[in-house]
Amino acid sequence: MRQLPADEASHQPPRDGVAPAHSYLDHGTTVWSWLTTKDHKRIGVMFLGSVLLMFFMGGVFALLLRLELLQPQPSFFDGLTYNRLFTLHGVTMVWLFLIPSIPTTFGNFCLPLMLGAKDLAFPRLNLASLYLYWFGALVTLFGMFQGGTDTGWTFYTPYSTTSSVEVLPVLVGIFILGFSTILTGVNFIVSTHLTRAKGLTWRRIPLFVWTIYGTSIIQVLATPVLAITLALVGLDAGFGIGLFDPQRGGDPVLYQHLFWFYSHPAVYIMILPGMGVVSELVCAFARKNISSYAAIVISTLGIAFVGFFTWGHHMFVAGQSVFDAGAFGVLSMLVAIFTAVKILTWTTTLYRGSIAITAPFVYVAGFIFLLFFGGMSGVALATTSIDIHWHDTYFVVAHFHFIMVGASLMAFFGALHYWFPKMFGRRYPEGLGIGAAVLIVFGFIATFLPQFLLGNAGMPRRYFTYPEQYQPLHVTSTAGASLLGFGFLIIALYLAWSLRWGKVSGANPWGSRGYEWLTPSPPPLHNFHEVPTFERDVHDYTVPEAGHGA
Amino acid sequence: MSPLATEAAGNDLLRRALFLPEQASTLAPQIDFLHYLIIVTTLSVGLTIAAAFLFMVVKYRRRSESDTTPRFTTPLWLEATYFGLPVTLFLAWFVIGFCDYVAFAEPPRDALDVYVTAKQWMWKFAYPDGPASINELRVPAGKPVRLLITSRDVIHSFFVPEFRLKHDAVPGRYTQLWFEAPRPGEHPVLCAEYCGLEHSKMRARVIVMEANAFQDWITAEKAKLVADNGLRDAQPPPGAAQQASLREQGGAVAARKGCLKCHSVDGTAHIGPTWRDLYLRRERLEGGGEVIADEAYLTESMMDPAARVVAGFRPVMPSYRGLLTPGETAALIEYIRALRSRDVTPTPSEGPVYAPASGR
Numbered sequence: 001m002r003q004l005p006a007d008e009a010s011h012q013p014p015r016d017g018v019a020p021a022h023s024y025l026d027h028g029t030t031v032w033s034w035l036t037t038k039d040h041k042r043i044g045v046m047f048l049g050s051v052l053l054m055f056f057m058g059g060v061f062a063l064l065l066r067l068e069l070l071q072p073q074p075s076f077f078d079g080l081t082y083n084r085l086f087t088l089h090g091v092t093m094v095w096l097f098l099i100p101s102i103p104t105t106f107g108n109f110c111l112p113l114m115l116g117a118k119d120l121a122f123p124r125l126n127l128a129s130l131y132l133y134w135f136g137a138l139v140t141l142f143g144m145f146q147g148g149t150d151t152g153w154t155f156y157t158p159y160s161t162t163s164s165v166e167v168l169p170v171l172v173g174i175f176i177l178g179f180s181t182i183l184t185g186v187n188f189i190v191s192t193h194l195t196r197a198k199g200l201t202w203r204r205i206p207l208f209v210w211t212i213y214g215t216s217i218i219q220v221l222a223t224p225v226l227a228i229t230l231a232l233v234g235l236d237a238g239f240g241i242g243l244f245d246p247q248r249g250g251d252p253v254l255y256q257h258l259f260w261f262y263s264h265p266a267v268y269i270m271i272l273p274g275m276g277v278v279s280e281l282v283c284a285f286a287r288k289n290i291s292s293y294a295a296i297v298i299s300t301l302g303i304a305f306v307g308f309f310t311w312g313h314h315m316f317v318a319g320q321s322v323f324d325a326g327a328f329g330v331l332s333m334l335v336a337i338f339t340a341v342k343i344l345t346w347t348t349t350l351y352r353g354s355i356a357i358t359a360p361f362v363y364v365a366g367f368i369f370l371l372f373f374g375g376m377s378g379v380a381l382a383t384t385s386i387d388i389h390w391h392d393t394y395f396v397v398a399h400f401h402f403i404m405v406g407a408s409l410m411a412f413f414g415a416l417h418y419w420f421p422k423m424f425g426r427r428y429p430e431g432l433g434i435g436a437a438v439l440i441v442f443g444f445i446a447t448f449l450p451q452f453l454l455g456n457a458g459m460p461r462r463y464f465t466y467p468e469q470y471q472p473l474h475v476t477s478t479a480g481a482s483l484l485g486f487g488f489l490i491i492a493l494y495l496a497w498s499l500r501w502g503k504v505s506g507a508n509p510w511g512s513r514g515y516e517w518l519t520p521s522p523p524p525l526h527n528f529h530e531v532p533t534f535e536r537d538v539h540d541y542t543v544p545e546a547g548h549g550a
Numbered sequence: 551m552s553p554l555a556t557e558a559a560g561n562d563l564l565r566r567a568l569f570l571p572e573q574a575s576t577l578a579p580q581i582d583f584l585h586y587l588i589i590v591t592t593l594s595v596g597l598t599i600a601a602a603f604l605f606m607v608v609k610y611r612r613r614s615e616s617d618t619t620p621r622f623t624t625p626l627w628l629e630a631t632y633f634g635l636p637v638t639l640f641l642a643w644f645v646i647g648f649c650d651y652v653a654f655a656e657p658p659r660d661a662l663d664v665y666v667t668a669k670q671w672m673w674k675f676a677y678p679d680g681p682a683s684i685n686e687l688r689v690p691a692g693k694p695v696r697l698l699i700t701s702r703d704v705i706h707s708f709f710v711p712e713f714r715l716k717h718d719a720v721p722g723r724y725t726q727l728w729f730e731a732p733r734p735g736e737h738p739v740l741c742a743e744y745c746g747l748e749h750s751k752m753r754a755r756v757i758v759m760e761a762n763a764f765q766d767w768i769t770a771e772k773a774k775l776v777a778d779n780g781l782r783d784a785q786p787p788p789g790a791a792q793q794a795s796l797r798e799q800g801g802a803v804a805a806r807k808g809c810l811k812c813h814s815v816d817g818t819a820h821i822g823p824t825w826r827d828l829y830l831r832r833e834r835l836e837g838g839g840e841v842i843a844d845e846a847y848l849t850e851s852m853m854d855p856a857a858r859v860v861a862g863f864r865p866v867m868p869s870y871r872g873l874l875t876p877g878e879t880a881a882l883i884e885y886i887r888a889l890r891s892r893d894v895t896p897t898p899s900e901g902p903v904y905a906p907a908s909g910r
Contacts, residue, residue, distance in 0.1 A: 292629060317717050341636075350610060354619050389714040456585075462749060467738065
């Protein structure tokens, strides 16, 4: 059994089945104490519960869609229900799960620990962000079910402004969610600047912090544009100002520019934190310093910056000028180069390391593999000419699912397994974890590889019925999706079990030298019994263990 | 096997492996070539990285829980490679792709024009000198065809997988797309932009005919139109205009909407510029600058007449936004195009313009 840090060991040594004493989990156990907490760790845990619930809902919608697509003709639903389902799936996954997923949960939980701080800079604002998220989520979901929005998560005009369904409540919901995102972003930026412990200079902060910082900048800069756009659509739909309606002299393509000015950077909001997670996990499980800290930091900031200038690649066939198409094509490739640098840097980090195969590491391998193919398909789309064929087909669906599910979700689950002992002080069954991770990776490939081929064959997106020649690939994809669903079910079961009956982990079960492991797991209320000195670089494994963690 | 046959066999093998449909336009092989190039390179690089990854996972597997590892940082030459290799690859692909994209954006000057109007949930195809058809586009083989596409309600997208072609049909704008189908055949048309309840059923087909057969067909259709018109009175009933050729409809619209009160068709000066030889004329503008009177400018002048006024004329024309249907706009343009004394060849329009979308 591992040695506990001196101050912890002075209390009674924890037995299996007994939670470690005096952690943030023990200070008040009532629901009220959780709802009124200003502790970033508790807020992170509540966010985790919330986004997992949303992920479950979005996943159920996805499985229903896949079931319907087993047959070319209508089978379970009618067309309207199908259209509402894919809208529900998109809105839930994008705004209620993916955008808040890693920053509000693991970002919230780990950022102050990694910075040697007691909490975020604005603890009350952090709680407000959680309440705004809940409120926004309720309004959005209520709007979806009440109004029956069937526009897709992109709300393209003039369909969204002229169709008979009610889109206003959903727009209001997403508008509110945007404020939650902005508040969280501001909080992280300020905390990174002002709450770093002594000795923790910009050149030494963990790479996960860098990505959360980069993501926060995008959130703060891009989300207001979304709010403006949604407000304008609301005015168009509700009061007929006609900004996007050609019948009133408006321009529907203007909407696409505004929407993607937010929503393309939003893709980086979804993937950058995942890249940060992988930077941490690669180092921890290879027991190795990152092979180029500068390359990872520069590419993180590069993605955050250049990501703002690529939105036009969504409009190659919408009547954009040839010059615009060329400019946006080249800029999109630049983003991909930063991603390529990251992939190669992570791979190089394994060189001369000491690699342990664990569930988080399987997710890392899956992440890198899927991000590579997701990224390369993005490059292929950015060549402009092939996009003429692929645009709005299943190829695009497969491309962004490789990034958003393949990569982001792998990172999310990698993070969940890696930081599970940090958050709850218990371990999950490792063998089961590895098995489920492998199942998820292969289930994912089985689901989305056929969708690339469907796109090649010319199957358009958002089709309720389809020509018969596409059926075999749809059946394969649905089979893969059920594997995925099964994998997630296993994870849900063993993680729920581990919360109560998992083996007590000790402070640092992975022997990781990430800064967040310098404190007991689960951490005490104010994170540290005494503020650590951070004398070594993060993930420095050159010297044998000292009093460091284990 | 000859090199040509080998190439054809290789093309066919890759095409089938990637589930691509047949190549039924002259552009399709170009698009597929880049597709093959990217997929082969990506797979090779991907497998190399995966192999390196797995090799290191095995070679550097953890021996003990307290292993120490040496500090290693990527040397500069390797960093440069990590940056330079993808830059080179991506830019090479982009140059190939963008050259194709530019070529697709510029229709040949001798292209046959067809007006395409999308609405929930059908496609309408109208020929300048022939009939209109629903969900069936007939074109001659071996001749470039230019489609002038618009929508009456929401955004749709005209997609022919076997041509590797697609373009959005945007209400209020005419956009264009061109193709040349080398062989006769039939190809499905799908709507690729989500447009509501029956989006997935908004399908049509392109029928590529032998050039002679197409000529016979269009002649026969024209004859039918003439016969129909002969049966009618001087004052045709409102619905009947649908059956006249687009050009004739244009003349009728011009008379009905009062265009001819200000615009002459014989070259004489009037309140507005004459329509005789107007199409593709280079016009000087009030307040400086020049414009070529192409489809884009003509449509803009109907919808937003004050935006760019031809020098020497006063900005007195009212906007026809909301007063002309997309069909009527197309007919007017076709009518103006017909009013040219010598053959002027069409050039690509300068870009999207506003046009009305009335009724749905």
